[in-house]
Amino acid sequence: MNGLIAALLRDFAAIQTSKQRRWGYQRAAAAVLALEEPIESLIQPDGTLRKIPNIGPSSSRVILEVLQTGTSPTIERAIADSGHVADVERRRDLQGNFLSRSQVLAALRNRNLVGPQIADYRGDLQMHSTFSDGSQTLEDIVRAGIDRGYRFCGVTDHSYGLPIARGVSMEKLAQQHREIDALNRKFRGRFRLIKGIEANILPDGSVDMLPEELAQLELVVAAPHSSLRVAADQTSRMVAAVRTQGVHILGHPRGRKYGARPGVTADWDRVFAAANAARVAIEIDGDPSRQDVDYQLAKRAVDAGCLFALDSDAHSTGELQFVETAIAHARLAGVPTDRVVNCWETERLLDWLRSRSR
Ligand SMILES: [Zn+2]
Numbered sequence: 001m002n003g004l005i006a007a008l009l010r011d012f013a014a015i016q017t018s019k020q021r022r023w024g025y026q027r028a029a030a031a032v033l034a035l036e037e038p039i040e041s042l043i044q045p046d047g048t049l050r051k052i053p054n055i056g057p058s059s060s061r062v063i064l065e066v067l068q069t070g071t072s073p074t075i076e077r078a079i080a081d082s083g084h085v086a087d088v089e090r091r092r093d094l095q096g097n098f099l100s101r102s103q104v105l106a107a108l109r110n111r112n113l114v115g116p117q118i119a120d121y122r123g124d125l126q127m128h129s130t131f132s133d134g135s136q137t138l139e140d141i142v143r144a145g146i147d148r149g150y151r152f153c154g155v156t157d158h159s160y161g162l163p164i165a166r167g168v169s170m171e172k173l174a175q176q177h178r179e180i181d182a183l184n185r186k187f188r189g190r191f192r193l194i195k196g197i198e199a200n201i202l203p204d205g206s207v208d209m210l211p212e213e214l215a216q217l218e219l220v221v222a223a224p225h226s227s228l229r230v231a232a233d234q235t236s237r238m239v240a241a242v243r244t245q246g247v248h249i250l251g252h253p254r255g256r257k258y259g260a261r262p263g264v265t266a267d268w269d270r271v272f273a274a275a276n277a278a279r280v281a282i283e284i285d286g287d288p289s290r291q292d293v294d295y296q297l298a299k300r301a302v303d304a305g306c307l308f309a310l311d312s313d314a315h316s317t318g319e320l321q322f323v324e325t326a327i328a329h330a331r332l333a334g335v336p337t338d339r340v341v342n343c344w345e346t347e348r349l350l351d352w353l354r355s356r357s358r
Pocket residue numbers: 198223225251252
């Protein structure tokens with residue numbers, strides 16, 4: 001219900017002509033998506049909605065309408081009158097299988113689901129530091145990781161091929177590796193930082209770093225950041241990416257964004273079969289606006305025998321909790337805990353990383 005209402009409020013926002021109202025409904029949609037409880041539990045005995053920050057009176061009226069009738073005649077009428085019906089329908093296609101915060105918490109609590117739990121999770125393998133577009137220092141990552149009960153984290157700043165995200169040069173990467181070595185000495189036996197990178201998958205499926213550069217890294221997440229709005233099939237691009245020597249994780253495989261872009265179109269069963277053959281892990285990216293791959297697609301990767309990486313894609317220590325969204329999708333997909341590389345002992349993880357790098 002939270003997801004349905006948030007989607008309707010976003011539709012409503014999209015057809016507003018006043019910038020201020022558009023912004024107001026967007027903010028209300030975000031507030032509903034972030035609720036920790038089902039919105040129906042916030043109805044008071046007199047039938048009104050309890051006060052929720054960032055949700056104004058006209059959003060409240062719409063919410064009550066949906067709770068009473070399952071839809072919002074007000075919004076549907078406004079869409080029909082707006083002349084933007086096709087636009088709204090296109091956007092609705094881009095919201096498939098996104099979980100609201102309340103659904104994430106329900107999946108984490110649901111004991112009938114198999115799959116990893118937060119307590120099984122030993123470290124995050126995709127995140128960004130101040131070396132590229134993140135706001136967390138390397139030491140912040142270590143301390144936040146220890147606070148969360150982790151034993152390791154992979155630092156995966158953007159490669160130099162993505163200047164828009166302040167991709168790191170090879171010189172800066174060398175400096176980062178010296179800092180990582182120092183932190184690993186300081187926290188020896190307690191925590192291990194892993195030298196990683198998020199490399200771009202180019203249109204031909206190769207990654208935007210040279211083999212001798214990849215060889216300097218312990219962890220390579222290869223992810224698509226271009227051609228994410230084209231309808232043409234890109235199976236061969238993604239298959240080539242997972243077959244690339246030195247790649248460990250296929251990061252946010254589709255590159256979709258909530259309500260904004262569909263991402264890569266591919267025959268995913270073929271991609272997953274190739275990933276499994278290469279022992280490359282399929283990522284579930286827990287950034288709430290990505291949720292990529294989602295539980296439905298993840299189920300097909302389970303059937304293909306794939307390994308999984310459940311990552312936050314955090315750009316600040318506060319975002320490390322995004323991984324809960326990834327864990328929720330894994331539980332809904334029935335991913336066996338032993339196939340989640342983040343749940344492995346540190347040595348087993350490092351062995352797997354080294355076996356792919358050779
Ligand atoms: Zn990325």
